[in-house]
Amino acid sequence: MAKRSSLFLRIVEGKNLPAKDITGSSDPYCIVKIDNEAIISRDDVIGKVHITQNLLAEHPKGFSGWMNLTEIDPDEEVQGEIHLQMEKVTQGNTRKLRCTVFDARGLARKDRNGASDPFVRVRYNGKTQETSVIKKSCYPRWNETFEFDLEGPTVDKLCVIEVWDWDLVSRNDFLGKVVFNVQELESAQREEGWFLLHPDESKPRVDTGNLGSLHLQVYLRDEMVLPSSFYQPLIQLLCQEVKAGTKEGKVHLITLMDETTTAERRQDVAINLVKLFLGQGLAKELLDLLFKLELDKTSEPNTLFRSNSLASKSMESFLKVAGMQYLHRVLGPTISRVFEEKRLIELDPSKVESKDVGCSSLHWIQSESEIIQQSAQLLQSYLTDLLASITQSVKACPAVIRATFRLLFKRVGEYFPEEKDQNVKFVAVTSFLCLRFFSPAIMSPKLFHLRDKHADARTSRALLLLAKAVQNVGNLDAGISRAKEAWMSPLQPAIHQGVAQMKQFILQLIDIEEKEELDLQKALSLQTQVVKEGPLFIHKPKSKGPLLAFPCKKLYFSLTSEALTYAKMPSAKKSAFIPLANILAAEKVEEKSFGNSHVMQIIYTCQEGQADTVYLQCKCVNELNQWLSALRKVCVNNSAMLCSYHPGIFRGDKWSCCHQKDKTDVGCDKTRHGVTLKEWNDPLDPDLEAQLLFRHLVGVQEAMREKYEELVTVENRERVCLSQSEDPENVDGPIRLFQILLDLEEAHRKEVSRTRDGASQDQNCLVQLRT
Template identity: 60%
Template sequence: MAKRNTLFIRIVEGKNLPIKDITGSSDPYCIVRIDNEAIIRTATIWKTLSPFWGEEYNVHLPPSFHTISFHVLDEDSLSRDDVIGKVSITKEALAAKPQGVDGWVNLTEIDPDEEVQGEIHLQISVLGDGDVPRILRCQVLEARDLAKKDRNGASDPFVRVRYNGKTHESAVVKKSCYPRWNESFEFELDDAPLDTPLSVEVWDWDLVSKNDFLGKVLFNIHRLQSAHQEEGWFRLVPDKPKHSQHEGTLGSLRLQLRLRDETVLPSGHYQPLTELLCQSVGPHLNGNWPDLIMLIDETTTAESRQEVASNLVKLFLGQGLAKEFLDVLFKLELDKTSEPNTLFRSNSLASKSMESFLKVAGMQYLHRLLGPLINRIFEEKKYVELDPNKVELKEAGCTGLHRVHTEAEVIQQSTSLLQSYLSELLHAINQSASYCPVALCQAFQQLYQCVNKRFPEPEYRKVKFIAVTSFLCLRFISPAIMSPKLFHLREKHADARTSRTLLLLAKAIQTIGNLDTLTCCSKEPWMVPLQPAIQLGITQLKDFISRLVSCDNSEDLGLQQRMSLQCGSMEKEGFILLHRTKDKSILMTSPFKKYYVTLSKDTLSYARTQHSKKSFFISLPRIRAVEKVEEKSFGSANVMQIISSRDNGQVETLYLDCKSVNELNQWLSALRKACSHNTDTMSSYHPGIYKGDRWSCCHQKDKADPGCDKTKHGVTLQEWYDPLDPDLESQLIYRHLIGVRQAMRKKYQEIIKPEEEDDRETLEGEKKLDGVTRLFSVLQDLQNSHTAVEEEERSKNRNFLLELQT
């Protein structure tokens, strides 16, 4: 059994942001923080006060997280980025809305007194009894992960303890966010009112300016007197929030958030549900409608359809039955469609499932297909425009030293460029028939044949091609061209000029995918110059589809799917700055050198070049921790450390300096997932470096000190290349089916009622009825298992509380 917190984040857009640049605009981007730790940076949207990001992320988190916040900043190339505002949402607020949060949220001012983080280790006890005066003793031991208030990337923390009008202060620990005090303070209790709280405050000492607040903890002494002692790590909280003078003037963000707290049972619990779903699409059906998939299709709402489709696709991919599942949905969709022109144009379960299938099984294909062309367009940054109403002659530049391009010359040059891009794209599509994954080929073959069988008439001869291109071009290739960052083809969004070029190219491939030049050119007559290229493209695309659907893919597709997707690998590679330490301290000012780093299934390797014969290896099972490094250690906020053990038991640390916060978190996430089953992991670590004779984070001199901060193994980002998790997908499908169980019962009664009235029950009908009733039984068994687990957890919590009280 495992508990998994998954947070879905979609940063949609912003509006009414304040002006931060002299141009009368801003260049906004978002930093997403979990408990003040940056995990995501969106792309910068240039020169706008109403940015659209549309970026989606799934983050796996430990149950102990408290808050997610979105900081909006204005990027500046010559000075420090300007802070615009933030949105903070607590875990409790997200948990209170299991359906998710979707809407506009006002940005608020960032108050330094609210920007607190970290924990403090305290031991508080009540001493004395009877005739002996009672004493309240507060032992301040240490703190970790405090906020960085000074320019050196650290703080100078001290503790102020208050009780009944009396105050004690600890010593100041210089340049540390992980201070250790080990000081004790005492107060007399007898003359204090019962409701007097004990306040433990942490401050950053400053010589010139006023001290900065780092957080506080309040204790109820009346409750403490009955327990006599309380010890542990306590989360620092901010002061009461102040009323912002900028309320409602900093703009707002539109966010979509959904927190899922899943209890995933052992695999055996899901086996009956998985078997039932597999039987519903299996070959034994002999053409009869599988009631189970039909019921899921009929009862899934528009709001949940995308998620349900994705979960079902992943489950059937893991079972090697994706082709059969899609075949069932194709037939259901075709059975409901009488007008071929509307085929697969709605957001039905069939359309959403095919979309999800392409993204899960076809992303590597898409990257190989589009990567070179997208990179070329980004690098060239040519001005391209066909619409006379949008031509900017200044943007187009000059033909010589003095003469500016005419409108006709701009359009002619733009046509030539687009024809060049389109020709390169179509050539790449034609060449891709040789490396298109077998799973995609067979899905398109099945779709082509199903549509051809449903609409065999000569006047509908194009429909089978359009069915394929509606997914391949309109829902896969074209969206990836328009927004390459959202398909992981580029790290940043395109600038305005490149974005227009991508949009025009996407329009051209959409027109080709529709197999119709006349409609497009009648709506947008300025597309006419591209008509010959589009017409040629239609011919080439139809030829490509004909070859794709006639390929012999007789190999065991189910085995291939299971091998490539269920097992999966966390492969990742690229050039990165790297520094390795063994037993020596870090003495060099710039110790990093460029290496090509490769993460494979079993090892992390690095070499000076991509194809170097001499490489260094770290076996993944030997990795004990993968964590971030304090900014002050190397002067960079994007350094991570990989702590591993050698054959002789000694520890070795490898430091990687990443280009950005996104690259940092992607490497952290990939390595943590690759080492998720390691047994000899560390529970604490040093976020600093051992330099000279001490740790830079907590100033401890013992190099073997176990660490001053807790490790964060549970924080990972979900990526498109992640291996499938069958138990999690089964759990997500179960949860959906439980939610629509009553609707499924009602719908099924509507389906079988005519058969009962006519008394036409057949043996096959009884089997189908048995399959659906078995589903409800399986769901009930799973629900009982979850109830038993929850009751066991509650019982453990009750026993724990009783132990504390005794």
């Protein structure tokens, strides 16, 4: 049994933000931080929004609304913990308060070197004592003890322990404090542990109200995932329903799920179903069933798969999960070309700005028509390259996707066999492949991990026009774009040619024999799943190891479901690897360690059985987070994962983070195995997907009961009652589902009751807005 918490945050928009640039505007972006991480940036910080766990508890279904940005007080920007021991002792006839300051971890970085120079100030009963200053460390270790008299006419109730960053020139920076009530300490009892540092809230907060606001959507979800055996009845029932398909007079369980799932939840349910059935090897069968159910409800071919039904959302999710590498291979070269060339492209005369006309040179003034003509040529070039990449990608397309498209093509052809509807089966394929897969990735390549950053305004417009062209090709009707957007007419020859290419490509894509499909599926099952890949730079401290001996500093890494491999080039044979079972931790590295940001460390067991560490630098913070997330997900079942680590490096004779002298000493900070990102290419986790489906089904079970009573016929009702009394296995899927849900609810109640007394750690979410 495992408890998994997920925080979903969507930053929708901002308004009334102050101007920070000399142009009278700002270039705003947001950073999300968890657990009181301090705000320190070289950019101008506009303000922050503080989301507490109490706010999330008040909105169990999620919070959506505007929140005002508040001014940032340096004394409130704290993070980290301090290890203390407080006790009352008696020495002769004198009673004393003894405070031992051991160490601290995760302190805020206040200096430009990426660290701080921390010391501790202990204040009690009008007296103050201080520790020594530990230079350049966010994980200092003091091991110093202070004593204060408890005798006297007036004795303070509170003892204040403050952590400060020492500065030679400017004033010291506040790093946080802990306050103890001395009277609550028993004379024969001492209190020891790690204590969260708190901000200085002695000054009243001032909400100026003129920093603007952010529109946020936030949802905190806790999932208690039971052992696999608890979910087997649910998984088996779903698989039986899919294998059985549709039957005359029978209410199908998938139909009830489709009818009772709201539009807001349909995407989540679709991805859960797709991942669950991919793990069971039945994704193609699930989608085929959804195709049939959707076709049964469709009478007009022009509306087929145009709505956001469960079938449409499931197919869309399936392509993202199973075809992301294929997408990168097909779109990657053209997307990179658009980003690198950064050409002005515009076909709509109303959007050609005056500043664009005549901007090419001092001697040649471009007219509006010339800009549009040049744009049409560039777009045609991009579209030609992209279509060539698509038409040559048949063998690169995963076998399970090809087989699914073949079923879709076949089913639609059976439902619409007339000659006038011959295009419908082609459009059914392109409605998913082009309109719901290729085009969204072209418009927002960052969301599909095709680029690290969002496009600038000019590149974004070029991508949008290219996506429109691909959509027109996917519609298989060159006249549609002329009717809606006449200014797209310069691309009509290229689109008309693309339609012919696309139809030929689809025929090749679905031309897969049963035996060939089985062979491809077998070969696919033998291949390891690639979770994450890309180039990384190696930092080589004075250490040994198989990877550190590699002659090249920049290597191409590939994280699969079995190992982390690397080679000199993507196409080169993998030279070495670290088995996933040998990985002990994947964590961030302090910026000051190598003088570079975005460095991670992978601690693993080498062939000699000893722990070793490799330090890898990513090109941006997003890439760093994606690599850490991917590594932690594939190692989620490793039993030997470390509980602590050193965020610095061992240089000379000590650790740069905590200054410990022993290289093999216990780490000074806790590892963060559970902190991951939700991505389309997450490793399949059948227990989690089953739990998410169970939670959804529990929420709609009353609506499913009502819908079942509405759909079931009188004759079928009699058959259900008879079969239920004679053979429970013949009972309709919905009836069996309701009993399974009751059993799972009871199992969860028992687990919740057993763990109710467990401590829960408060979490805060902080959204910063910078420019």
